[in-house]
Amino acid sequence: MLQTASVQNSFITASFLPQTTFLPPLPYPVYFVTKDPKWLDLIDCDELPPVASLYERCLKDHDIWSAQAYIDLKQRGLDVHLVADPVPGQICVIPYYHLYAKDLLFKSYVVACQHDSPHPKLCEQRIVINPSRVLDSTHHFLPHRPQPNLKPRNPDRGSTVQNLVFKGKAFNLCPPFRTPEFLADLRSLGIQLITNTEQLQSDRDTFAGWADYSQADVVLAVRNLTEFDASHKPALKLINAWFAGCPALLGPESAYQSLRKSDLDYIEVRTPEEAIAALKYLQNNPDVYQAMVENGCRRAQEFTPDRIALAWHTLLSGPIARGYENWLQQSPIQKHLGRPVQYLWRIAAHKLAHKQYLYQIHHGPRILESVY
Incomplete structure (x- = not known):
């Protein structure tokens, strides 16, 4: 593996x-x-x-x-x-x-x-x-095109599911995914939520934070947008996840859905409960985790x-x-x-x-x- x-x-x-x-x-x-x-x-x-x-x-x-x-x-x-x-x-x-x-x-x-x-x-x-x-x-x-200078996930992490990463400012993450209850549910699984661009002080640090997936295990991106607003958003978070070698939990945005060809492309979630269930599933099924990584590698070739x-x-x-x-x-x-x-x-x-x-x-x- x-x-x-x-x-x-x-x-x-x-x-x-x-x-x-x-x-x-x-x-x-x-x-x-x-x-x-x-x-x-x-x-x-x-x-x-x-x-x-x-x-x-x-x-x-x-x-x-x-x-x-x-x-x-x-x-x-x-x-x-x-x-x-x-x-x-x-x-x-x-x-x-x-x-x-x-x-x-x-x-x-x-x-x-x-x-x-x-x-x-x-x-x-x-x-x-x-x-x-x-x-x-x-x-x-x-x-x-994918994030320039992207630093992919460290392959030595195998199928570990410990770091759930949101690439962006925390206020853009749907509020129910920022509650103490959700964070506690993550901790019960041995998982932490990381918004690793939140405290960056310079443009150079911000770029490095966006591009660095070395310690990421799963990407999270759920936003409660209007349908109109969502129709203007790109699928960049999914494309970056494919290149990074990370499975993704994504909200029901049209850009992601337009690229979806199989269940291995990403897992769509709408609630914290669905996210917790998906994370448990990936922890209990490392073969599925690895299949999503391999599928993402293949899909990434469409967006080099x-x-x-x-x-x-x-x-x-x-x-x-x-x-x-x-x-x-x-x-x-x-x-x-x-x-x-x-x-x-x-x-x-x-x-x-x-x-x-x-x-x-x-x-x-x-x-x-x-x-x-």
């Missing part, structure tokens, strides 16, 4: 090594826009510094969908650039919260990244991270950095490139009059979508409403 775990660990480690395989050229250059000053040293950079240290800065959604994507594609030989402002006349990929109306975005062909955010209107096409947000042909689902980089390439060289070509071929009247007029409407629609999002993430049916 430990030998099998070592093989899995080797696969996981290899998945994050710097890649040397180049992808075919893109039909057009692509400009990733970031407004975060911590990336100034990479703006219009010809040669990347060591990527491991760069990935440590990728903490926010806007980092993942600008600088991190740029780094992943740049090191695979593609004509991509990181810039502080949209480049007129070019394909510009911009995270939602870096879409600034004052940048006159109608002058660029904007592809907005709708991460965990409102529906973007100041764009031509959209990238979404949950397949349920694909609303029409201008929306494209792109899965998360290489596979996600290829998905980016397919998107940028396919529907994005075709849309850009059509945009370039618009008439002079459309370019000089139609686009600015349309932009005024888009600004109003963008503000309205933002307001609706802030309301709907807190109001409406909840995915655990029947339970709590």
